[in-house]
Amino acid sequence: MSEKAKQTAFEWVDENQERLAEISDEIWEYAELGYVEFKSAELLADEIEKHDFKVERGVAGIPTAFVATWGSGEPGIGVMGEYDALPGLSQKKVPEKDPIKKGDPGHGCGHNIHGTSGLGGAIALRYAMEEAGIDGTVKFFGCPAEEMLSGKVWMVREGLFDEVDAVLSHHPSSMNTANLRSSNANNAVKFHFHGKTAHAAGSPEQGRSSLDAIELMNIGVNFLREHVIQDARIHYVIEEGGGQPNVVPDYARSWYLVRAPERDQLEPIYQRILKIAEGSAMMTDTDLEVEFIKGIYNKLPSKTLSDAVTENMRKIGPPEYTDEEMEFAEKIAESISNEDKRTTLWKSKRPNWEKFMDVLIDRTIPDAWDEGEVSHGSTDVSDVSWQCPTMEFGTSTYVLGTPGHSWQNVALSGMSIGHKSLFFAYENAHVQYD
């Protein structure tokens, strides 16, 4: 790409920082949950339309999913943006726990930044390609409900990623890293048990308790844990367990997530859990209904994209922070114990992690160190990675040691430290073309 084209992209970035910070803050304030991110999706779709992208709204049968396309032909470069919030994490932009409204959602995973950095990257890239006279297509994917681990699954199934050759996305993080670790494959499933009501004291012999079935099933699964591979993860909640104790509950429901590093490791565990559910229904003389919600893949890392993004991050250089920002970070750090920070750093497996115990915001840009590792979490980005080379890189947004999905991360995602991570990230999209 010519110097002039790169210049064009950089100029666009510089001129639009304020606007992008505004969009990020607006989405932060909307804090809409998965599949109902109506205002957030509309804001991003309207914005990209102003830059001559053709926007298709409501794709894959999801009202808050969209695809914006500029240019034509090959190569096809995809950029993803997420914008869903998390329940119960409402928080002001202050360094101590203080909800705007207790119980309301908040951007504890920084997806207000995720959506906006992707948007900025896609637009800057489009101007650079135009300037350089490079043929190709830029697609910005508006991806809803990442926190429900499913928005992109439907978008992939619809074939929306078929025409792109590589996909980039950016996630706020506590390190600047184009990581190479995979993620767990994951099945989500609900178990509905139907029994018979009766007076729990007067005529218990006539009752068939759906809650008993739920409890027996959970016990069975908890015994199963000893006999699954070490890296599997199984967790559940009881969504409904009856009304009050003097009525034998005729309906109860649990919601399970089952995870393993590969789909073919996950499947046999999932099959055994189904058997335990059937056994619980037999033991309690209740009827079982299995509602499979979704399954996602493990992530396929891309070394080529990781190397390119790392190199670009180094060319751009990490952001500088003001004294006020460092004070804010220091106050946030006071809410994290040394023990928790030590564990978080140790779990990152980063070489020489001990050196970061005294660091507030990490400004280093290391080579990815985690090839062959598997993150225990899951993401629907993984399903995209089975379609074409995909890279979701992180830039420092969070104070080192803060837990994911936390009030601390809501606060940081909404203020200038978050903005700086956003600008740093979207500058990456166009340098990519070097």
Ligand SMILES: [Zn+2]
């Ligand atoms: Zn996230």
